[in-house]
Amino acid sequence: MSDSVIRAQSLTRSIGGRTVLRDFTVDVPAGQVIGLVGKNGAGKSTLFDLLLGFALPTSGQSSVFGVDSKALTAAAKARIGFVPQSDELVGLLTGTQQLGLIASLHPGWDPSLIDRLSREWEVPLDRRINTLSGGERQKLSTLCALGHKPDLLVLDEPAASLDPVARRRFMQEILAIAGDFTRTLLYASHIVGDLERVASHIWVLRQGSLVWQGELDQLKESIVRVHVRADHDLDRNLRLPNQLQGRVQGRTADFTVSDWTDAQLAPLRADLNAQVEVEPLELEEIFLALHA
Amino acid sequence: MSTWLRLLKLTFWMWPLQRVVTVLGLGVLMFPGATLLAGTSYGYDMLAFGSLAAFGMPALFGGAFWRALSAARTVQLAPAGRLRLLLAAAGVAVTIALVWIAWQWLFDLGVAPRFRLDLVGYRGLFVGVIATATWWGLASFIASRSPLAMLLVLILTFSSAWLWDRYATGVLPQLWRQPWSIALPLTLWATFGTWYLRDRRIRSPGWLLPGSQSVIATVAMAETDSSGLSRRVALERLLLGGTSVLRMLAQWLLVGGLLLAILLLLARQGEQESRSVAHISFAALILCPVIVAALAAGVIRRARALWLPSGLSRTELLAHTEAVLLKLTAGLWLLFGAFLLVLWYTQPWRPGLTLIEALLALLLPSVLLVTHSLTRPHGWDYYWSWPIVLLLCLFNCWQLLITWDPQAWFDAGATSYLLSSIVTLSDPLIGVEPHPWVWAVLAGVATIGFHVLARRRWLAEDLPRVPAQAAS
Numbered sequence: 001m002s003d004s005v006i007r008a009q010s011l012t013r014s015i016g017g018r019t020v021l022r023d024f025t026v027d028v029p030a031g032q033v034i035g036l037v038g039k040n041g042a043g044k045s046t047l048f049d050l051l052l053g054f055a056l057p058t059s060g061q062s063s064v065f066g067v068d069s070k071a072l073t074a075a076a077k078a079r080i081g082f083v084p085q086s087d088e089l090v091g092l093l094t095g096t097q098q099l100g101l102i103a104s105l106h107p108g109w110d111p112s113l114i115d116r117l118s119r120e121w122e123v124p125l126d127r128r129i130n131t132l133s134g135g136e137r138q139k140l141s142t143l144c145a146l147g148h149k150p151d152l153l154v155l156d157e158p159a160a161s162l163d164p165v166a167r168r169r170f171m172q173e174i175l176a177i178a179g180d181f182t183r184t185l186l187y188a189s190h191i192v193g194d195l196e197r198v199a200s201h202i203w204v205l206r207q208g209s210l211v212w213q214g215e216l217d218q219l220k221e222s223i224v225r226v227h228v229r230a231d232h233d234l235d236r237n238l239r240l241p242n243q244l245q246g247r248v249q250g251r252t253a254d255f256t257v258s259d260w261t262d263a264q265l266a267p268l269r270a271d272l273n274a275q276v277e278v279e280p281l282e283l284e285e286i287f288l289a290l291h292a
Numbered sequence: 293m294s295t296w297l298r299l300l301k302l303t304f305w306m307w308p309l310q311r312v313v314t315v316l317g318l319g320v321l322m323f324p325g326a327t328l329l330a331g332t333s334y335g336y337d338m339l340a341f342g343s344l345a346a347f348g349m350p351a352l353f354g355g356a357f358w359r360a361l362s363a364a365r366t367v368q369l370a371p372a373g374r375l376r377l378l379l380a381a382a383g384v385a386v387t388i389a390l391v392w393i394a395w396q397w398l399f400d401l402g403v404a405p406r407f408r409l410d411l412v413g414y415r416g417l418f419v420g421v422i423a424t425a426t427w428w429g430l431a432s433f434i435a436s437r438s439p440l441a442m443l444l445v446l447i448l449t450f451s452s453a454w455l456w457d458r459y460a461t462g463v464l465p466q467l468w469r470q471p472w473s474i475a476l477p478l479t480l481w482a483t484f485g486t487w488y489l490r491d492r493r494i495r496s497p498g499w500l501l502p503g504s505q506s507v508i509a510t511v512a513m514a515e516t517d518s519s520g521l522s523r524r525v526a527l528e529r530l531l532l533g534g535t536s537v538l539r540m541l542a543q544w545l546l547v548g549g550l551l552l553a554i555l556l557l558l559a560r561q562g563e564q565e566s567r568s569v570a571h572i573s574f575a576a577l578i579l580c581p582v583i584v585a586a587l588a589a590g591v592i593r594r595a596r597a598l599w600l601p602s603g604l605s606r607t608e609l610l611a612h613t614e615a616v617l618l619k620l621t622a623g624l625w626l627l628f629g630a631f632l633l634v635l636w637y638t639q640p641w642r643p644g645l646t647l648i649e650a651l652l653a654l655l656l657p658s659v660l661l662v663t664h665s666l667t668r669p670h671g672w673d674y675y676w677s678w679p680i681v682l683l684l685c686l687f688n689c690w691q692l693l694i695t696w697d698p699q700a701w702f703d704a705g706a707t708s709y710l711l712s713s714i715v716t717l718s719d720p721l722i723g724v725e726p727h728p729w730v731w732a733v734l735a736g737v738a739t740i741g742f743h744v745l746a747r748r749r750w751l752a753e754d755l756p757r758v759p760a761q762a763a764s
Contacts, residue, residue, distance in 0.1 A: 077602075
């Protein structure tokens with residue numbers, strides 16, 4: 001039990017009669033970099049709120065570092081860094097002052113790390129926070145979460161407001177942080193291309209339910225696009241097992257299927273009497289297929 | 293630890309040798325035996341020895357220590373850190389002057405009355421020591437970036453002292469006895485302070501040995517951690533949106549004091565004006581709970597952001613938030629209470645209740661509003677709570693202005709948000725005016741009830757997400 005960084009068992013949350021998160025169960029060992037994807041309102045932020053103790057579950061339970069999320073201890077909290085979707089910075093302070101105040105709460109604060117990152121990310125620390133752009137605020141918010149070198153870093157859309165250059169630098173740093181295989185990262189983003197670069201594991205949330213959890217490579221091997229080319233017209237109602245999407249047009253057809261294994265290829269060729277090719281998908285295409 | 297104590301510690305108490313000479317010097321200066329030796333040359337010898345021991349090291353290194361402390365990150369981050377350090381430096385000068393005066397007083401005990409200093413003499417001594425400490429402190433601060441410059445200041449000071457003694461004996465003591473002479477050191481402090489507070493970056497004296505630097509850093513970080521602020525102060529500042537209770541009170545004092553001064557000037561125009569001003573002024577004091585309510589909403593919203601970094605449990609976070617709010621309330625109440633006292637004793641027109649009742653009428657609804665606000669961990673809805681509170685208060689003030697009824701004033705104050713609406717509605721219905729203390733007791737009971745409810749809700753409800761603008 002103590003080896004799990006995050007553990008959730010049948011975690012469910014309802015708000016006003018609507019179930020925002022349903023029967024969520026995971027067990028995360030240390031060192032994983034988890035990308036959390038889902039449409040708006042899929043329950044990503046609610047999940048973070050529940051795991052980190054901001055919100056209370058309707059049923060089920062969760063723990064972080066073996067401590068119940070509802071009553072996280074100071075020791076457990078000291079190992080967590082959290083970047084919320086809407087930053088919670090104090091607008092009247094400068095970046096330096098904000099970081100100074102947050103540093104005061106963490107005995108293990110690493111000023112050299114923050115100095116380096118603030119320079120690399122070009123965060124104007126001498127300006128008042130309420131004069132910073134959205135991207136600058138997000139970078140500052142991330143610095144606040146990184147300074148005490150947390151063992152678990154939870155990022156809720158941290159790069160949404162960053163320009164491509166800043167986002168690339170940001171992701172490089174996230175990669176570096178994740179690189180030592182001891183920290184655990186939980187990263188929610190709409191920019192699934194970013195997740196593809198950093199994540200070792202993927203969670204896919206759809207309407208509050210966890211529809212996929214596992215290794216990224218496993219996901220990419222499992223969900224593929226199947227191209228069919230035949231010498232004859234294909235049946236318009238043709239469907240493949242575990243089909244997520246499909247389109248039949250005359251002698252060709254394209255299908256996106258889940259739970260694919262290479263063993264399915266030969267029988268399919270024989271059944272359809274056609275040329276069948278399998279194409280791996282980008283994470284973004286998988287995401288779209290899962291939400292089709 | 294206050295900044296003054298921190299600087300005093302650095303000046304007199306940091307190094308083992310420094311402690312020895314400080315104790316020795318002060319002991320010699322204060323030793324009652326000095327009185328026995330008064331009138332003999334030994335007394336003056338002891339004065340010279342004691343002064344050298346107690347003030348020698350600060351005189352040599354005080355400016356450098358002060359500069360090192362000014363350059364410390366802790367001072368830059370602390371609320372009004374530079375100003376506090378400047379005042380602390382002036383405080384050290386005053387402390388030294390007071391020590392000297394104490395010595396002189398002991399000395400005078402042992403001499404014949406005709407040789408004792410009179411009050412003017414003591415004032416002159418005080419100004420003289422302050423002026424010397426000012427010159428020495430400021431000059432050595434400015435010069436402390438370079439040991440050579442410090443040496444030059446030392447030579448300049450001693451040579452000028454020698455020149456004064458040689459060619460203008462008695463001029464300086466005569467100068468310090470003049471009533472206006474205190475303006476000289478004050479002008480120096482004001483000029484220096486203007487630069488000191490405005491300068492963007494004060495550099496530390498790089499020539500200090502690494503050991504000394506680390507000792508100074510230790511003092512600068514006393515009771516603090518790597519960032520320079522204690523956890524308690526950092527939490528308070530984060531809850532208050534980056535400011536401090538003192539700073540907020542100073543702002544309200546400035547605004548309120550200015551308004552009060554204008555109103556008091558208007559009140560001197562005539563009886564009618566005086567009556568109008570009294571009505572408006574007393575009614576305006578009811579803003580105290582309104583301000584508390586508005587500030588409480590913001591503080592509670594910001595509490596969520598501290599859930600993880602503070603390491604506090606929900607109960608502890610509530611307790612801390614409540615403590616900050618009550619501290620703020622107490623400060624605002626003292627401020628508005630001071631305004632009330634000024635009005636009370638300067639205006640012929642005042643509400644018919646007693647002063648104690650009036651002070652309670654400011655305090656009780658403020659505390660009530662704090663606990664009521666805490667029952668909603670979400671914080672009040674920013675957009676609609678303000679107009680409602682203001683509307684209720686304006687309604688109460690309007691009643692007060694129309695009727696000039698002391699009961700209305702008390703109701704307006706003591707129940708400005710919740711109870712006043714009940715009072716104003718129930719009075720005509722039940723036809724009985726309850727005694728003010730009844731409402732005070734009710735407010736107290738409601739406060740306790742809200743506190744219990746707040747505790748339950750903070751344990752059982754979410755700490756909700758807040759839009760960034762609202763949190764700021």
